[in-house]
Amino acid sequence: MHEANKLTLRQGATAAWPICLGYFPIGLALGVLAQKAGLPWWAVAMMSGLVFAGSAQFICVAMIATGASTPAIILTTFVVNLRHVLMSSVLAVYLQGVNRKFLALFAYGVTDESFAVNLTRFRKGEWDRWRALVVNHLANAVWVMATICGALAGQFVPQGALGIDYALTGMFICLLVFQLQGRIYIITGLLAAALSVLWYLLIPGDSYIVGASMSAATIGYLLKRRHRRGK
Amino acid sequence: MTFSDYLILFGGMGLATYLPRSLPLIYLAHKKMPQWLIDWLSLIPVAILSALLAPSLFADAAARSFAFGKLELLVAIPTLVFSLKTRSLGGTVLVGMLLYWLGGMVY
Numbered sequence: 001m002h003e004a005n006k007l008t009l010r011q012g013a014t015a016a017w018p019i020c021l022g023y024f025p026i027g028l029a030l031g032v033l034a035q036k037a038g039l040p041w042w043a044v045a046m047m048s049g050l051v052f053a054g055s056a057q058f059i060c061v062a063m064i065a066t067g068a069s070t071p072a073i074i075l076t077t078f079v080v081n082l083r084h085v086l087m088s089s090v091l092a093v094y095l096q097g098v099n100r101k102f103l104a105l106f107a108y109g110v111t112d113e114s115f116a117v118n119l120t121r122f123r124k125g126e127w128d129r130w131r132a133l134v135v136n137h138l139a140n141a142v143w144v145m146a147t148i149c150g151a152l153a154g155q156f157v158p159q160g161a162l163g164i165d166y167a168l169t170g171m172f173i174c175l176l177v178f179q180l181q182g183r184i185y186i187i188t189g190l191l192a193a194a195l196s197v198l199w200y201l202l203i204p205g206d207s208y209i210v211g212a213s214m215s216a217a218t219i220g221y222l223l224k225r226r227h228r229r230g231k
Numbered sequence: 232m233t234f235s236d237y238l239i240l241f242g243g244m245g246l247a248t249y250l251p252r253s254l255p256l257i258y259l260a261h262k263k264m265p266q267w268l269i270d271w272l273s274l275i276p277v278a279i280l281s282a283l284l285a286p287s288l289f290a291d292a293a294a295r296s297f298a299f300g301k302l303e304l305l306v307a308i309p310t311l312v313f314s315l316k317t318r319s320l321g322g323t324v325l326v327g328m329l330l331y332w333l334g335g336m337v338y
Contacts, residue, residue, distance in 0.1 A: 017321070018320055018321060018324045021324065022324075039237075043232075043237045043241075046237055046238070046241050047237075047241045047244070050241040050242060050244065050245035051241055051244040051245045051248050052248065053244075053248045056244065056247075056248060060240075060244060064232075070236075070239060070240045070243065071243075073240060073243075073244065074240070074243035074244055074246075074247050075247075077243075077244040077247040077248060078247035078251070081247060081248045081251050081252070082251055083279065084248075084251045084252045085251045085252075085254075085255050086275050086279065087252075087275075087279065088251070088252050088253070088254075088255040088256040088259075089255045089256075089259055089272055089275075090272045090273075090275050090276060091256060092255060092256050092258075092259035092260045092264070093259075093264065093269055093272060093273075095256065095260045096260055096261075097260065097261065098260055100257050100261075103253065103256050103257045103260055104253055104257065106256070107249065107252040107253035107256050107257070108249060108252070108253075110252040110256070112279075112283060115276075116276070116280060117320075119276050162328060162332055163327070163328035163329060163330070163331035163332025163333075163335065164328060165331065166303075166306065166327045166328050166330075166331035166332075167324055167327070167328055169284070169287065169288075169303060169307070169327060169331075170310055170323050170324040170325075170326070170327025170328060170331075171320065171323070171324050172280055172283060172284050173284065173307060173310050173311055173314055173323060173327065174310075174314040174319075174320045174323035174324070175280055175320070176277065176280040176281060176284065177311065177314045177315055177318070177323075178318070178320075179276050179277040179280060180277065184274070185274070185277045188274045188277050188278050188281075189277045189278065189280070189281040190281070191278075192277070192278035192279075192281035192282045192285070193281040193282070193284070193285035193289075194285075195282070196281065196282035196283075196285045196286055197285050197286050197289045197290055197297070200286040200290055200295070201290060201295065201296065201297060204295075208282065208286065209279065209282050209283060212278070212281075212282040213275060213278035213279040213281070213282045214275075214278075216274075216278040216281070216282070217271055217272075217274040217275050217278045218271070220274045220278070221267075221270060221271045221274055224270070224274075
């Protein structure tokens with residue numbers, strides 16, 4: 001393999017490892033639940049291959065277990081994944097003019113986790129689209145394998161081993177810290193935290209993620225603009 | 232459920248997942264974005280990360296009620312401090328896991 005390609009792969013993998021670490025226990029748990037809901041292992045493989053979306057997959061398994069209809073599950077998936085509209089729009093700022101084939105391949109792997117990791121690096125200016133693509137697809141490969149492992153043998157894995165359930169929370173905390181590049185970012189983050197908790201408590205479903213983040217970003221944007229005009 | 236039942240279900244879910252991820256990216260990457268949109272989008276990551284994290288730290292998922300002093304929150308504080316001091320992603324993940332693991336034994 002060409003040296004430059006090797007470097008891209010290695011740097012992509014270095015960026016992706018916290019995601020992979022975090023995906024493993026979640027994927028296992030999903031596989032176990034799916035198996036309990038009556039899904040054969042190949043159906044779990046098919047689901048993770050076609051639908052790379054952890055939270056939507058958990059909801060799908062729960063809905064299958066309660067006998068929900070196919071259209072209801074698909075519609076729920078759509079609503080749960082709407083937050084990725086925001087993430088893809090943010091990523092478009094860093095992928096201006098990139099050819100559509102690449103974007104079509106890249107978009108498949110845009111998740112909360114890969115978005116946060118790639119965006120942080122794009123912002124620092126040390127990242128390119130190929131490294132970002134490695135992150136997306138490596139995370140996806142681990143996810144598919146973990147869910148299949150869970151479906152086949154998940155019930156033999158002890159719960160909560162080594163605090164691994166906290167891996168993604170820890171990763172999000174650190175990526176949040178990386179985003180705090182000035183007062184307006186801190187204010188927006190605090191607003192989003194308060195709004196999301198309130199929204200989460202008052203309104204059922206998952207709308208709190210999109211609702212709170214769009215509201216907080218809008219308030220933050222208006223504050224910033226007013227501040228600039230005031231000068 | 233048969234093979235084709237699963238294929239229809241997961242195929243539909245796949246589209247419902249893929250389209251929200253691909254359409255904005257493919258559309259916006261080939262369009263000159265107005266400055267206000269870029270400014271607004273620059274605040275979205277911090278807001279989304281906060282909105283993903285905060286309810287898991289301050290609310291009980293099963294009862295969907297406010298909860299103050301969950302282990303997740305207690306561990307988040309030193310993890311946050313560590314991450315502010317070191318700016319190390321890998322280190323933060325490992326410290327968070329270690330504290331959560333130890334905390335689970337005594338909490």
